[in-house]
Amino acid sequence: xxxxxxxxxxxxxxxAAERRSGFDDMAPQTQAMQRDDSANPGMLWVxxxxxxxxxxxxxxxxxxxxxxxxxxxxxxxxxxxxxxxxDLAGRIAQHQGAPxxxxxxQGLLALTAFVAHQSRGLPINPPEDARLAPARARGAALYxxxxxxxxxxxxxxxxxxxxxxxxGSTIPQAHPTGYPxxxxxxxxxxxxxRRLRGCMTGVRAEPFAYGAAEYVExxxxxxxxxxxxxxxxxxxxx
Amino acid sequence: xxxxxxxxxxxLAAVLALPVxxxxxxxxxxxxxxxxxALVADRRxxxxxxxxxxxxxxxxFQGNLAPSLAGAGARLSEGELRAxxxxxxxxxxxxIMPAYFRAEGLHRVGAAFAGRTIFTAQEIEDVVAWLMxxxxxxxx
Numbered sequence: 621x622x623x624x625x626x627x628x629x630x631x632x633x634x635x636a637a638e639r640r641s642g643f644d645d646m647a648p649q650t651q652a653m654q655r656d657d658s659a660n661p662g663m664l665w666v667x668x669x670x671x672x673x674x675x676x677x678x679x680x681x682x683x684x685x686x687x688x689x690x691x692x693x694x695x696x697x698x699x700x701x702x703x704x705x706x707d708l709a710g711r712i713a714q715h716q717g718a719p720x721x722x723x724x725x726q727g728l729l730a731l732t733a734f735v736a737h738q739s740r741g742l743p744i745n746p747p748e749d750a751r752l753a754p755a756r757a758r759g760a761a762l763y764x765x766x767x768x769x770x771x772x773x774x775x776x777x778x779x780x781x782x783x784x785x786x787x788g789s790t791i792p793q794a795h796p797t798g799y800p801x802x803x804x805x806x807x808x809x810x811x812x813x814r815r816l817r818g819c820m821t822g823v824r825a826e827p828f829a830y831g832a833a834e835y836v837e838x839x840x841x842x843x844x845x846x847x848x849x850x851x852x853x854x855x856x857x858x
Numbered sequence: 859x860x861x862x863x864x865x866x867x868x869x870l871a872a873v874l875a876l877p878v879x880x881x882x883x884x885x886x887x888x889x890x891x892x893x894x895x896a897l898v899a900d901r902r903x904x905x906x907x908x909x910x911x912x913x914x915x916x917x918x919f920q921g922n923l924a925p926s927l928a929g930a931g932a933r934l935s936e937g938e939l940r941a942x943x944x945x946x947x948x949x950x951x952x953x954i955m956p957a958y959f960r961a962e963g964l965h966r967v968g969a970a971f972a973g974r975t976i977f978t979a980q981e982i983e984d985v986v987a988w989l990m991x992x993x994x995x996x997x998x
Contacts, residue, residue, distance in 0.1 A: 765965065766964075766965060767964075767965045767966045767967075768964070768965075768966065768967055768968060768971075769956065769961075769964060769967045769968065769971040769974070769976060770905075770956040770976075771947075771956050771957065771964055771965075772954060772956070776954050777954075780954070781923050781954070784921075784922050784923050785919075785921050785922045785923070786908050786909065786921050786923060787901070787907060787908045787919045787920065787921050788918065788919030791923075821968065824967065824968045824970075824971045825965075825966045825967065825968055826966050826967065826968045826969060827968075
């Protein structure tokens with residue numbers, strides 16, 4: 621059995637080996653900043669999230685290191701209450717018994733970072749749930765659809781030209797391995813939805829509102845695309 | 859007779875190939891190369907250096923998604939450069955270059971840009987005029 625487990629990594633699809641986290645394309649000093657928890661600014665949000673967890677969530681969910689381990693790696697997931705897919709921040713925001721947190725608010729970012737941090741190092745593990753398939757397919761279509769005055773799709777940069785330079789920035793392969801993450805450009809922690817909005821306004825398109833179904837659909841598609849890659853939350857990116 | 863017919867077809871093919879590949883001036887006022895250079899370097903207006911590099915020794919961080927602009931005026935005619943600026947996809951449907959003078963056929967354009975082209979007709983002429991001055995393949 622142990623022998624078979626040792627062989628398992630060899631059976632992963634060849635594509636997995638060619639996938640790169642944005643981490644791999646960063647300058648060594650930015651990589652060092654992410655690696656060192658005492659230098660990683662994202663850890664400030666994780667610590668704030670830990671305090672919020674202790675005050676509100678722990679009474680039901682207990683020790684997050686046990687109860688939340690692996691949870692973030694499975695999101696977005698199906699939300700039975702709304703009959704729609706939901707991402708991790710959406711799930712935390714609508715949680716019963718907790719004060720309602722707005723998208724991209726510091727409290728929601730902190731809690732999401734804290735919960736996702738419990739899965740750091742674990743492989744992204746999208747659920748095999750047939751109810752998610754139509755939304756994931758819509759996400760794939762959104763990813764390849766040209767939009768905005770600049771008439772560009774996500775795929776044209778992040779698939780066709782990944783690794784090349786857009787002005788001074790290396791275009792990453794668009795694997796959401798470290799959200800919410802600290803971006804030097806933002807001087808703060810932000811969600812994947814914030815990052816998607818950045819690309820949309822960059823191509824001079826009308827971004828969707830925070831929490832829109834379209835974002836969750838793209839997130840579903842990206843999570844499947846990054847399946848098996850290790851979670852890094854809180855990542856640091858340029 | 860057969861030679862005539864062949865010639866006729868060759869001429870027809872040449873004429874059919876022309877309209878997309880080269881475009882006549884959009885205005886009666888000749889472009890000003892100096893203004894064109896400033897537009898190309900402007901990262902909020904022209905955006906050109908996000909993807910292209912060019913003879914801009916003063917500009918750091920030039921992109922490499924597209925060919926260098928150096929020598930553009932030697933590689934292509936004025937009409938061919940204009941056609942690529944107006945709508946690069948009319949020449950190559952797979953091009954990632956935005957159409958600088960086409961506002962139709964776009965999806966979900968941001969409110970601030972809806973119905974507007976990236977450049978005005980005169981700005982297209984300015985940029986074409988500057989590109990035509992680029993005769994050296996190597997950036998100085």
